Amino acid sequence: METLHELAQPRLIGALLRIPFQATVTRVYEDVVAAGYTDLRPAHFTPFQHLRPEGSHITELAERAQMTKQSMGYLVDYLEARGYVERVLDPADGRAKLVRLTTRGRALARVARASLERLEAEWARRLGSDSMAHLHRLLEELVAVVEQPSARG
Amino acid sequence: METLHELAQPRLIGALLRIPFQATVTRVYEDVVAAGYTDLRPAHFTPFQHLRPEGSHITELAERAQMTKQSMGYLVDYLEARGYVERVLDPADGRAKLVRLTTRGRALARVARASLERLEAEWARRLGSDSMAHLHRLLEELVAVVEQPSARG
DNA sequence: CTCTCTAGTCAGATTGTCTGTCTATATAGT
DNA sequence: ACTATATAGACAGACAATCTGACTAGAGAG
Numbered sequence: 001m002e003t004l005h006e007l008a009q010p011r012l013i014g015a016l017l018r019i020p021f022q023a024t025v026t027r028v029y030e031d032v033v034a035a036g037y038t039d040l041r042p043a044h045f046t047p048f049q050h051l052r053p054e055g056s057h058i059t060e061l062a063e064r065a066q067m068t069k070q071s072m073g074y075l076v077d078y079l080e081a082r083g084y085v086e087r088v089l090d091p092a093d094g095r096a097k098l099v100r101l102t103t104r105g106r107a108l109a110r111v112a113r114a115s116l117e118r119l120e121a122e123w124a125r126r127l128g129s130d131s132m133a134h135l136h137r138l139l140e141e142l143v144a145v146v147e148q149p150s151a152r153g
Numbered sequence: 154m155e156t157l158h159e160l161a162q163p164r165l166i167g168a169l170l171r172i173p174f175q176a177t178v179t180r181v182y183e184d185v186v187a188a189g190y191t192d193l194r195p196a197h198f199t200p201f202q203h204l205r206p207e208g209s210h211i212t213e214l215a216e217r218a219q220m221t222k223q224s225m226g227y228l229v230d231y232l233e234a235r236g237y238v239e240r241v242l243d244p245a246d247g248r249a250k251l252v253r254l255t256t257r258g259r260a261l262a263r264v265a266r267a268s269l270e271r272l273e274a275e276w277a278r279r280l281g282s283d284s285m286a287h288l289h290r291l292l293e294e295l296v297a298v299v300e301q302p303s304a305r306g
Numbered sequence: 307c308t309c310t311c312t313a314g315t316c317a318g319a320t321t322g323t324c325t326g327t328c329t330a331t332a333t334a335g336t
Numbered sequence: 337a338c339t340a341t342a343t344a345g346a347c348a349g350a351c352a353a354t355c356t357g358a359c360t361a362g363a364g365a366g
Binding site for chain 2: 312314315
């Protein structure tokens with residue numbers, strides 16, 4: 001329907017990253033709901049994407065997700081109330097608590113991970129597995145660049 | 154701080170796309186605010202990302218952004234009130250209106266585009282321009298795959 | 307000319323995010 | 337040890353961005 005315009009107007013890097021990223025979000029959400037996790041909405045995945053295996057502080061999760069600690073606290077409250085995560089006192093810091101996955105939370109994380117792996121395999125099938133492997137590696141390099149702070153050029 | 158874990162746990166395709174995508178969103182937002190567009194928030198970019206040059210219907214924008222037409226209408230109201238877009242009657246359909254960029258909206262779009270182009274150039278400088286060009290091309294191919302519907306594998 | 311579908315809006319509820327404030331604890335400087 | 341400052345987290349309230357449901361006007365099929 002819009003093919004001619006799309007061809008005439010090459011897409012910028014923002015759209016090139018946004019479109020497949022949005023596809024991963026949609027796919028994982030569909031698969032997670034299909035697996036029976038009907039009490040979750042897309043926003044509730046944010047904490048999972050930043051939790052370290054040993055557990056993380058709310059403040060740390062908030063920084064990594066680029067949101068306020070109050071907002072992250074709201075999401076963690078929701079997940080804790082439904083048994084996906086738990087808060088435990090941090091033995092190393094009396095002010096702090098560690099947010100950790102429960103058994104239920106780990107099961108959900110496995111479902112999400114499997115969904116992403118299936119999607120990548122599907123893309124590899126359609127793009128060619130060499131191209132997909134190459135893309136994967138280049139994205140890893142780009143992530144390293146993005147995460148390493150540098151003076152703006 | 155978390156380097157050992159990150160190395161041990163390879164990132165899934167979701168994170169590999171999310172991290173650079175989020176970087177584009179943050180950078181464009183910073184640059185747009187720095188250019189004096191202080192009445193915009195990240196959500197207001199959504200309509201811009203889907204507007205065709207000749208204008209688009211609210212319904213079409215909503216579909217492309219994967220949100221309801223009411224929500225898209227809310228964002229367009231905001232942008233229209235501040236002079237970034239205008240609604241004109243669609244001569245081809247008496248029910249419909251076309252949402253189009255105004256002069257001010259086109260100026261904003263140029264700022265955003267320039268910001269993305271600078272960011273990609275910065276990445277090319279740090280990643281190597283061959284790698285960046287290759288990544289760009291592979292992402293274009295992936296977008297084509299994502300946009301072409303297919304039976305799920 | 308009816309029947310059904312579509313484009314857009316109105317109204318209201320809910321979700322997710324923010325700012326501001328507060329308490330308890332940690333940490334650094336004396 | 338004592339004080340000053342910084343940090344982790346929570347509470348309260350406001351606002352932003354999204355949703356669902358209901359409606360009007362016009363399009364398009366028969």
